Structure formats: C-alpha cells, structure tokens
Amino acid sequence: MEIKSLMKTTSILTFLLVSVIAILAGCADKKVGYSTDPEINEKVEALLAKMTLEEKVGQMNQYNGFYDATGPAPSEGDAKNKLDHLKKGWVGSVLNVRGAEATRELQRIVVEESRLGIPLIFGLDVIHGHKTLTPIPLAEAASWDLAAIEKSARNAAIEATAVGQNWTFAPMVDISRDARWGRVMEGAGEDPYLGSLIGAARVKGFQGDDLAASNTMAACAKHFAGYGFSESGRDYNTVDVGTSTLYNIILPPFKAVVDADVKTVMNSFNTLNGIPATGNAFLQRDILKGAWGFKGFVISDWGSGQQMIPHGYASDLEQVAEMAANAGSDMDMESYSYVKYLVKLVESGKVKEAVVDDAVRRILTVKYELGLFDDPYKYCSEEREKDLLYHPDHQKDALDIAKKSIVLLKNEGHILPLDRNKKVVVIGALAEDKTSPLGSWRIGSDDSTAVSVLEGLDLFGAKYAYAEGAKLVTGPVAFNSELVFNTTDRSGFSKAVALAKSAGTVVMVLGEHGLQTGEGRSRTELGLPGLQQELLENVYAVNKNIVLVLMNGRPLTLTWADEHIPAILETWHLGSQSGNAIAQTLYGANNPSGKLPMSFPRRVGQCPIYYNHMNTGRPGPNTDVFWSHYMDVANTPLYPFGYGLSYSDFDYSGLKVDASDPKAVKVSVTVKNTSDTDGEEVTQLYIRDRFASVARPVKELKGFEKYKLKAGESKTVSFILTDKELGFYDNDGRFVVEPGMFDVMVGTSSDKGLTGEFELM
Numbered sequence: 001m002e003i004k005s006l007m008k009t010t011s012i013l014t015f016l017l018v019s020v021i022a023i024l025a026g027c028a029d030k031k032v033g034y035s036t037d038p039e040i041n042e043k044v045e046a047l048l049a050k051m052t053l054e055e056k057v058g059q060m061n062q063y064n065g066f067y068d069a070t071g072p073a074p075s076e077g078d079a080k081n082k083l084d085h086l087k088k089g090w091v092g093s094v095l096n097v098r099g100a101e102a103t104r105e106l107q108r109i110v111v112e113e114s115r116l117g118i119p120l121i122f123g124l125d126v127i128h129g130h131k132t133l134t135p136i137p138l139a140e141a142a143s144w145d146l147a148a149i150e151k152s153a154r155n156a157a158i159e160a161t162a163v164g165q166n167w168t169f170a171p172m173v174d175i176s177r178d179a180r181w182g183r184v185m186e187g188a189g190e191d192p193y194l195g196s197l198i199g200a201a202r203v204k205g206f207q208g209d210d211l212a213a214s215n216t217m218a219a220c221a222k223h224f225a226g227y228g229f230s231e232s233g234r235d236y237n238t239v240d241v242g243t244s245t246l247y248n249i250i251l252p253p254f255k256a257v258v259d260a261d262v263k264t265v266m267n268s269f270n271t272l273n274g275i276p277a278t279g280n281a282f283l284q285r286d287i288l289k290g291a292w293g294f295k296g297f298v299i300s301d302w303g304s305g306q307q308m309i310p311h312g313y314a315s316d317l318e319q320v321a322e323m324a325a326n327a328g329s330d331m332d333m334e335s336y337s338y339v340k341y342l343v344k345l346v347e348s349g350k351v352k353e354a355v356v357d358d359a360v361r362r363i364l365t366v367k368y369e370l371g372l373f374d375d376p377y378k379y380c381s382e383e384r385e386k387d388l389l390y391h392p393d394h395q396k397d398a399l400d401i402a403k404k405s406i407v408l409l410k411n412e413g414h415i416l417p418l419d420r421n422k423k424v425v426v427i428g429a430l431a432e433d434k435t436s437p438l439g440s441w442r443i444g445s446d447d448s449t450a451v452s453v454l455e456g457l458d459l460f461g462a463k464y465a466y467a468e469g470a471k472l473v474t475g476p477v478a479f480n481s482e483l484v485f486n487t488t489d490r491s492g493f494s495k496a497v498a499l500a501k502s503a504g505t506v507v508m509v510l511g512e513h514g515l516q517t518g519e520g521r522s523r524t525e526l527g528l529p530g531l532q533q534e535l536l537e538n539v540y541a542v543n544k545n546i547v548l549v550l551m552n553g554r555p556l557t558l559t560w561a562d563e564h565i566p567a568i569l570e571t572w573h574l575g576s577q578s579g580n581a582i583a584q585t586l587y588g589a590n591n592p593s594g595k596l597p598m599s600f601p602r603r604v605g606q607c608p609i610y611y612n613h614m615n616t617g618r619p620g621p622n623t624d625v626f627w628s629h630y631m632d633v634a635n636t637p638l639y640p641f642g643y644g645l646s647y648s649d650f651d652y653s654g655l656k657v658d659a660s661d662p663k664a665v666k667v668s669v670t671v672k673n674t675s676d677t678d679g680e681e682v683t684q685l686y687i688r689d690r691f692a693s694v695a696r697p698v699k700e701l702k703g704f705e706k707y708k709l710k711a712g713e714s715k716t717v718s719f720i721l722t723d724k725e726l727g728f729y730d731n732d733g734r735f736v737v738e739p740g741m742f743d744v745m746v747g748t749s750s751d752k753g754l755t756g757e758f759e760l761m
C-alpha cells in the first residue's frame with residue numbers, strides 16, 4: 001500500500017516537473033528563440049512584431065494545391081477564396097503543388113502581393129525518391145545500410161528541391177508489428193533500435209549539413225504518435241497501448257530524429273488514451289516540445305484536426321481550433337479550423353496570443369533556416385528541373401540500394417544463382433509490370449518508369465520465355481480508389497503451365513500490386529492476391545523447380561510456398577531500378593545481403609507478431625494445453641525479424657563477453673565466410689534484461705554491423721554496450737539502468753546466434 005502511494009506521489013511529482021518544463025519550453029523565451037543562429041532569432045522577432053494577428057494565424061494555415069498556378073487565376077468559388085487568402089498573407093504553406101513553374105508562381109503571388117511577403121513553404125510526400133524512385137522504405141530498411149539509406153534520401157531531396165519542394169513529409173518513423181496495416185511499407189519495420197537509426201539517417205539525407213542550400217529540404221517525422229498500432233491493422237483505427245510500449249517502442253524513433261534535428265513533426269490521425277494526437281498536449285507539449293526540447297514546428301495530419309469531431313472529442317470546428325492550438329499543433333493541414341476560428345479564439349481569450357506567437361516563431365524559424373527570406377525562388381529552377389530528374393547518378397544509387405534491399409528467404413539445394421546460359425521460363429503479370437515496382441508513394445514520379453523484371457533480364461542478357469499466367473487486377477488503377485483483383489480469368493493458365501512443363505527452372509514473379517499497400521490499404525488476408533496462389537500451385541504440379549520472386553509492400557503469409565518452393569527471393573517494391581536489381585540477383589551478379597525488418601507470420605491470425613515480445617507467465621512449451629500458444633500453428637513467425645540468407649555461408653564462433661566495466665560491456669564474435677562466394681553479412685546483437693522493475697522483452701536488438709567478407713575470410717565483430725543500450729524507460733517515462741543478469745545473443749538473425757550472459761554490477 002505504502003509503496004503504491006509513494007509511486008503515485010512520485011508519478012505526480014514527475015508529471016508536474018515535466019509540465020513546468022513543458023510550459024517553459026513550449027513558449028520559448030523570446031530572446032532565446034528556436035534557431036541556433038542568434039541572427040535568425042532576431043529576424044524572427046522583428047518580423048513577428050510587425051505581424052497582425054490575422055497574418056500570424058495565416059502562417060499556421062496550410063492548403064492543399066487549389067488551382068493550376070500555371071493557368072488562369074480562379075475567379076470564383078473555393079479556389080478564388082483561397083487565392084484571396086494567399087494574397088492577404090493568410091496562408092503559410094501549401095502542399096501538393098508540383099513543378100518549378102507552379103511553385104514559382106504561387107511564391108510570386110505571396111511575396112509580391114501580400115503585405116509582408118512572407119514566403120511559402122512547399123510540402124510534399126517525398127517518401128522514397130521523387131522522380132527516380134528508390135525502394136519503399138520498408139525495403140530500404142531491409143538493407144540495414146545506413147549510408148545507402150541516407151544517400152537515397154539525399155538524392156530524393158536533390159530531385160524534389162529542383163521542382164520547388166522544400167519540405168518532405170518523411171520519414172515515417174512509426175513502429176508497426178502488424179502486417180495487415182498497409183502503411184508498414186512506409187516505415188522501417190518493427191524494431192525501435194533499427195527504426196531510430198534509419199529515421200536519423202533519412203533526416204540527415206533530406207536536410208543535409210546545410211538546410212539553407214538549395215538542394216536540401218526540411219524533413220518531417222510522422223505520425224506522432226502511435227499510428228502504427230492501429231487496432232487490428234485497420235488504418236485510422238483506435239490505438240490502445242500501454243505506457244511501457246509507448247515509451248520503449250513507439251517514442252524512441254521520434255526522440256532519435258528530434259536529436260538528429262528534424263525540423264518538423266506531423267501528428268497523427270489516431271487517439272491515444274482517448275485523446276486525438278492533434279489535441280494531445282501530453283504528446284506535443286509535455287513530451288515533444290517539453291521533455292525533448294523540440295525546436296521545430298508540428299503540422300497536423302490531413303484533416304486530423306477536423307477529425308477530432310467524429311472521434312467524439314471536439315464538438316465543432318471552433319473547438320477543434322482551440323484544442324489543437326492549445327495542445328501544440330502549430331500548423332493545420334486541410335482542416336480550415338485555424339483560418340476560420342483562431343483569430344476569434346485569441347480575441348475571446350480561449351487561446352492565448354502567446355500560443356499563436358510560439359507556433360509562428362517556430363514556423364518562421366524553419367523558413368529562415370531554409371533561406372527562403374534570402375531567396376524565395378531558390379527551389380524553383382526550371383534548369384535544375386531539366387538536369388536533375390531521373391538523373392543517371394540517382395538511377396545508379398537507386399540500383400545500388402535496390403540490390404541491397406533484396407532478402408533471400410529460401411535457397412534449397414542452391415538453386416540460386418541461376419546459370420545465364422540456361423533458358424528459364426518466367427511467369428506472372430508482375431514480371432512485365434513497369435508501375436507496380438514503383439510502390440505506393442510515387443506522387444512526384446511517372447507511371448511505367450520502373451525497369452520491369454523482363455527488361456532487367458533482357459539487359460542482363462538472360463534467356464527466357466514468358467507467360468503472364470493471369471492478370472493481377474482488372475479495371476482502372478488509381479491512387480484514390482480500391483483495386484479490383486482478377487479472381488475469375490484463368491485463360492492464361494494453360495500457356496504458363498505448358499511452358500513450365502518443359503522448362504529447367506521456372507521463375508515466378510508474384511506478389512502485391514504497388515497500390516495494394518500504403519495509406520488506406522489494410523488487408524485481413526496476407527496471401528498472394530487474386531489467382532496467383534492457384535497459378536503457383538498449377539505450375540508446381542508440373543515443375544517443382546521454381547524460383548519465387550516476390551514483389552510486395554508488407555510481410556506476406558508464405559507457408560505453402562515455404563513448404564513447397566525451393567527458392568524464394570523477397571524483392572519488395574524496389575523502385576525505378578527494380579528489374580535490374582532482380583535480374584542481377586537471380587544470376588549472382590549481386591549476392592543478397594538484406595535482412596527482414598519485420599517478421600513474416602505463418603498465418604494472419606498471429607498478427608501482431610514481433611520478435612521483441614514479452615515472455616508471458618506461461619511461455620511453455622508444456623505437455624498440456626495450459627501455456628501461451630496456438631492449437632493450430634507454432635508461435636514463431638515463418639521468417640523472423642533480422643532473417644535473410646546469402647549465396648555465401650557464414651559461420652559464427654568464439655563469443656566473448658566482458659562486463660568488467662559496467663559502463664562499457666564488451667562483446668565480440670568471430671565470423672567466417674566458409675563458402676567460395678564473396679558476400680556481405682549483418683551481424684546482430686540482442687540482449688535480454690532477465691529481471692527488471694518493468695518486465696523486459698525476450699530479446700532486444702542493441703547493435704549490428706554490416707560488412708563484406710571474401711570467400712574464406714574471417715573477421716572479429718565487436719560491440720560495446722553502454723547505459724544507452726542497457727537501460728529502458730520505466731512507466732513514468734524515466735530512463736533507468738538496472739543492475740542484474742543479462743542474456744546476450746550475437747548472430748545472423750533474431751532467432752539464431754551464439755548466446756552468453758553477463759551481470760551488470
């Protein structure tokens with residue numbers, strides 16, 4: 001009882017302390033400001049002093065592109081209204097306006113025709129490339145190659161900034177454990193340690209070393225917070241997570257990108273403990289701007305302010321504006337709540353002008369840091385647009401990371417790599433698809449610009465015969481509408497089966513359509529959609545020598561394929577260079593080195609499934625039924641987090657653990673490439689804190705190294721574990737390091753490695 005009440009008092013004190021810090025940090029001291037450059041802070045204050053309340057609120061308002069700025073100006077309706085707002089200085093940002101000419105014209109209107117001429121910041125979802133598309137973020141995460149991931153974001157920024165964009169709504173750092181959720185394609189998977197490093201690498205890539213350079217852009221970490229835990233994987237659904245999961249799984253990647261100086265953060269559609277993220281002061285003021293000292297600004301997600309009404313939190317749009325502004329949401333994307341009501345709310349005292357000033361100060365600081373006040377048109381260059389889009393260097397880098405993102409899931413009897421001199425039969429509609437491999441977020445790019453698998457094989461000089469087998473989708477394909485899958489037309493089966501019958505090896509290219517993942521694309525089945533599984537089984541009936549090439553944006557359930565098909569290559573949606581990367585991997589010009597960033601379930605009923613789960617009180621296995629298990633399938637995933645094979649074989653030996661210095665526990669292992677093929681391995685280190693004041697997961701990734709090993713070569717891989725790796729957040733959000741016994745595992749995936757233990761004194 002006493003302990004309980006002591007804990008309660010401690011929690012209240014912690015909360016009060018955090019709140020005081022939050023209030024102080026949330027309304028920054030005017031003299032300090034948000035930039036590390038005092039000159040910028042002075043300029044921000046000077047400008048703020050000149051602004052009317054309407055103009056300040058205007059900076060907090062973002063509109064979606066509302067007219068074709070290269071055509072005639074609208075003379076009536078909503079678009080005319082918005083244009084008027086632009087001229088009055090009531091718009092701080094627009095999104096989805098593309099092209100140097102269009103952004104230049106809108107910028108010109110604001111700069112020349114509004115009273116203070118404060119430049120716009122142009123936002124766009126530059127998620128995995130701009131024109132040149134790189135692998136979807138989940139695929140890039142499979143590379144475990146932080147330098148390549150940074151480079152990919154860098155190139156995306158170079159292309160996007162050439163067409164007027166200076167702000168991307170990326171990286172998405174939502175951790176997710178549920179493959180049913182379509183947006184897993186946009187994140188780095190299920191692990192907060194890997195997700196934190198990748199998030200920071202992406203921020204660095206977009207923002208570069210100098211935000212004021214004309215080829216760098218502000219990044220935006222999203223969606224703050226908890227969106228990846230949408231219940232049952234259904235997009236926009238309720239989020240209900242415990243404190244420990246919030247602090248240890250969901251928040252760390254956001255903290256990491258704040259530490260990496262991300263300039264903006266987007267809040268999320270979901271509620272957290274019944275409070276929509278957009279109106280959530282605990283998340284935005286106490287944690288983000290308070291405890292973490294975030295100095296950039298927060299943008300709402302699309303209409304997430306207005307959505308507080310159907311959530312049952314705000315009763316009308318005026319209350320939306322009040323709640324969102326007071327909770328720390330600085331800019332309103334497409335809810336129209338600030339532009340309509342914020343002036344009135346300040347005048348009535350429901351929102352303090354200091355709250356508005358704080359938001360505007362943050363927004364102006366980013367605009368100054370981007371250099372927009374020095375040259376508002378620096379990002380709108382028709383010349384750079386011509387030179388840079390689809391630039392050969394970017395294509396080269398896109399190919400490099402595409403190759404690194406491929407994961408070899410199975411290779412029984414070393415069926416791969418294939419022999420270029422032997423003809424194969426290729427089957428599957430996705431093999432000739434030039435759009436699906438571009439993935440879900442390809443807003444800035446053009447359809448049919450990916451190198452298809454067939455084109456990749458041609459370029460590689462491979463000999464093949466092709467049969468489509470079955471169409472994947474029927475009817476029109478559009479970003480905003482549901483796909484219709486082919487579930488009836490089997491007319492192509494007979495040709496495919498006939499070709500397969502006489503083939504040595506069959507390469508089947510199957511998987512998800514590019515628009516089957518992403519926002520609003522949740523699934524309850526995770527098998528091969530349409531007639532593809534049936535096609536696979538029909539082909540298998542006549543020829544078992546199949547290489548299954550998967551194209552998909554999320555983990556799939558591949559239990560049948562794993563039981564029957566000798567070789568499986570996970571190629572995701574790899575972007576512009578997809579076909580080249582796949583062909584080079586099939587024929588051994590690229591040795592696969594990717595490792596899964598998300599567990600692949602055996603059956604969809606296991607979702608959410610993740611490697612860093614808790615042990616439960618009845619972990620089993622027992623001989624009776626009373627332990628935590630399923631009656632019909634193993635608890636384990638089919639392919640676990642961190643898993644991925646290579647054409648090389650790696651042997652692990654000699655694990656050494658030295659905990660004599662508790663501030664620097666040393667762990668090392670020897671890895672040998674025992675094959676006759678040069679390859680690349682990702683050595684992973686996992687720990688388990690056996691007993692703690694808050695129970696810890698059975699395994700947690702705390703280090704990894706990716707490196708090349710020539711045939712026969714060995715290497716010692718070393719790690720040092722410090723407080724940062726050994727501690728965790730308690731239920732009051734405090735980072736603690738507790739002495740006691742730890743298990744350590746070093747190996748090739750989350751389920752395979754050498755194990756040891758140490759005591760932290």
Ligand code: BGC
Binds near residue numbers: 222302
């Ligand atoms: C998505 C965001 C995206 C925004 C702007 C929303 O629907 O959730 O991730 O950045 O739209 O396009």
